[in-house]
Amino acid sequence: MEDKNPDRPSLAPRNWGGWISVGFIWLIGRTPQRLGIALSAPLGWLILRLMKRRRQVAERNIERCYPELSQQDRDTLVKDHFRSLARMLFETAWTWTSSDKRLHRWGVAENAEYANRISREGRGVLLITAHSTCLELGGWFGVKAVTKPWAVYRPLRNPVIDWYSIRCRARYLDGTISKRVFRTMIRFLRDGGVLWYAPDQDFGPRRSIFAPFFGIEAATLGAIVSLVERSGCAVVPMFPAYDEKTRRYVARFQPALENFPSGDAVADLTRINAIMEQHIRKWPAQYWWVHRRFKTRPAGEPPFYD
Numbered sequence: 001m002e003d004k005n006p007d008r009p010s011l012a013p014r015n016w017g018g019w020i021s022v023g024f025i026w027l028i029g030r031t032p033q034r035l036g037i038a039l040s041a042p043l044g045w046l047i048l049r050l051m052k053r054r055r056q057v058a059e060r061n062i063e064r065c066y067p068e069l070s071q072q073d074r075d076t077l078v079k080d081h082f083r084s085l086a087r088m089l090f091e092t093a094w095t096w097t098s099s100d101k102r103l104h105r106w107g108v109a110e111n112a113e114y115a116n117r118i119s120r121e122g123r124g125v126l127l128i129t130a131h132s133t134c135l136e137l138g139g140w141f142g143v144k145a146v147t148k149p150w151a152v153y154r155p156l157r158n159p160v161i162d163w164y165s166i167r168c169r170a171r172y173l174d175g176t177i178s179k180r181v182f183r184t185m186i187r188f189l190r191d192g193g194v195l196w197y198a199p200d201q202d203f204g205p206r207r208s209i210f211a212p213f214f215g216i217e218a219a220t221l222g223a224i225v226s227l228v229e230r231s232g233c234a235v236v237p238m239f240p241a242y243d244e245k246t247r248r249y250v251a252r253f254q255p256a257l258e259n260f261p262s263g264d265a266v267a268d269l270t271r272i273n274a275i276m277e278q279h280i281r282k283w284p285a286q287y288w289w290v291h292r293r294f295k296t297r298p299a300g301e302p303p304f305y306d
Contacts, residue, residue, distance in 0.1 A: 009159045018160025025164070028090055029097030033106065036090035037247060044083030051290075055082070058289040060305055065214035066284075080285035084133040087242070091137035096168035103140060107249030112145035114253045115194065115236045119147050124189030124233030125256075127196040128224070129240070130276040131288035134249060135198065138240020140172055142251030143196055148174045150188065151196040155180075182223060189231035196238070199224050200276055205296050211269035214277055219296035220269040225261045235260055239279040241286060 009015050028036070048055055058081055062074050069077070094103065115125050127146070129139065143149040151169070153176045156162035166176060177184050177195070189195055199221045202208070208219035228235060237254040254275070261268045280287045294304040 007163075009163055015160050018158045018164075021158070021161055022164045025093045026097055028093035031090060031093075033090075033094070033247065036094070037087060040083055040087035040090065043086035043089070044079070047086060048079060048082040051082075054290040057292055057305060058082075061289045061291075061293060064216060064294070064304075077284055078289075081133075081287075081289050084242075084285050085290070088133040088136070091134055091242075095137045095140050095172075096165070100144075100172075103137070106247070107138070107141045107251070109141045109145035109251045109253070111253040112142070112251075114255050115146050115238070118234045118236070118256060119192070119194055122192045124192050124231055125194045126189060126228065126231075126233050126235050127194065127238045128235060128272065128275075129196065129198045129238050130200045130279060131198050131291065132240060132283070132286045133288065134240055134242040134286055138242060138249040138251055139196065139238075140251075141249055142238045142240060142253070144172055145251070145253075146194050149194045149196055150175045150177060152177050152179050152185065152198075154178075182227070185227060186231045189227070189233040195233075200273075200293075201291060202293055202296050208296060209265055209269055210298055211266055211273050213273040213293070216294055217298055217301075218273065218294055220273060222265060222269070224272060225265045225268050228261055237275050237279075239276075241279075241283045 009018065011019065031039075055078065058078050059074070062069075062077055062081075066074060066077070115127060118125050125146070127142070127149070129135065129142075132138065143151070149172075151173050153165075153169075155178055156165065169176060173196075177188060185195060201221075202219045203221055205219060207221060207223060209222040210217045211220040212218070213220070227233075234256040236256045238251060239254075240249060240251045242249050257271070260271070292305055297304055
């Protein structure tokens, strides 16, 4: 587990880049919502052209996951995705720097009782979600609606930004657990904790099991199943989304999965991927398409990305 008040990194020259970034995040957090959303369009256009490699990854993912779309529609989806990435910069800064009063005006959580009822019974709850561009701000509404939430996180390479992120998230999370300490996650859930986790990334063949995702065999984290088996927790899907028409965020909870795990790990992970895919298809531009989700291939298959 991580200290909610970790030691602040020094002001040594090696950390100046991190401190400049933190100052930039604080400055962006002062931006009015309407202005930030308006600026995300030209900024998205800019990063689409600057992040050539990531653009190619997104294009490849969307090409394979949406074969039914025309080339023009796929190009539009890529452009919309990069606009969502640009908006994410503002959303993250708003979440880390704004008051609860300000953020509460922008969205809502729906059906949080699905998780809270189980938590009141003393049973652990694993809130699973997918990586979306609005994960930080949209997820804020979800974790604020449950009792004593913790989150699994990936430690950042930059010590200043890592310190700042933990410090800011302590305002709406009771704590964080590094994804590297699996046993700690088990103990936490076994003791009745609520843990927010986005396991939809490719962690390589050693820790993964292949299960279909958008009709493509994807290396899916097998630890999801063993985590539930060893802790006895319930699995409750919770997905945040941003509605561009209303400029509001919503975190939607779904009922706890029944008969999970079933004893068939492939079937269980196929079920998890299908639940995530259903959400992604409703908000396709907001999924994390720049991630190389299909980089690990079954034996004998050619590389997915050139």
